Amino acid sequence: MSKTSARDRLLLAGAQLLEQAEVGDVSTRAICELAGVQAPTLYHHFGSKQRLLDEVVSHGFRDFLATYTAEGASPDPLQAIRDGWDIHVRFGVEHPTFYAYIYARVNTGARCGVVSEVEAMLLKALEPAARQGLLTVTPTVAAAEILAASTGVIMTLITTPETERDPLLSTRVRDAIRAAVTVQHPHEGGSQSLTPASAAVALLSVLDDADASLSNTERALLRDWLGRLSIPKEGVSA
Numbered sequence: 001m002s003k004t005s006a007r008d009r010l011l012l013a014g015a016q017l018l019e020q021a022e023v024g025d026v027s028t029r030a031i032c033e034l035a036g037v038q039a040p041t042l043y044h045h046f047g048s049k050q051r052l053l054d055e056v057v058s059h060g061f062r063d064f065l066a067t068y069t070a071e072g073a074s075p076d077p078l079q080a081i082r083d084g085w086d087i088h089v090r091f092g093v094e095h096p097t098f099y100a101y102i103y104a105r106v107n108t109g110a111r112c113g114v115v116s117e118v119e120a121m122l123l124k125a126l127e128p129a130a131r132q133g134l135l136t137v138t139p140t141v142a143a144a145e146i147l148a149a150s151t152g153v154i155m156t157l158i159t160t161p162e163t164e165r166d167p168l169l170s171t172r173v174r175d176a177i178r179a180a181v182t183v184q185h186p187h188e189g190g191s192q193s194l195t196p197a198s199a200a201v202a203l204l205s206v207l208d209d210a211d212a213s214l215s216n217t218e219r220a221l222l223r224d225w226l227g228r229l230s231i232p233k234e235g236v237s238a
Helices: 006-020 028-035 039-046 049-068 077-094 096-103 115-131 139-158 169-181 196-209 216-229
Strands: none
Touching (some): 006 039, 006 049, 039 049, 077 096, 077 115, 077 139, 096 139, 115 139
């Protein structure tokens, strides 16, 4: 009898079948047969097939992320944002069946699959830029815009025959979104001086670490003011 736990065998079976599937789904019966367990075992460990496959996709992205970030994040905060985008797009293009699974069953108001993992990765990549006053919007807003745009690029690429794909599509969209949510470096033709919005974002990013004698009420009030200042007059993005 295999020493691998039933839970791990279910995850391995789900990953194998999902990679092999021509459409983004596999049956509960197929997973259980490959894992050598009965359906109640799957429900005991994961609650549902959907949660099992969500965990498969999320685990796959975490492993993929670890592989491509083994050398650590770039010291350049703007390069770290580019790297975060590129890692997400590379994962989607190299694992198209996983992405087909994620977006073939979208439900209103329900997040799925790898979304939370990607968002956490993007937020981490955005933190240094926020602290240096390089963001024109809050990290949360920037991450949402980057995630939406990069997801669109991935879906476009994986649904386009390889021979017809535009090799520069991801780069162009990435740089356009980055320019919209960051203050450009001088060598990129921009000014690195703080705008009211980027200054507010920078203060928000270090507010919890500030050694200031502020009450909870004062901190909440300051956070509210900075949050308002972090929204440029033109709208959510600069």
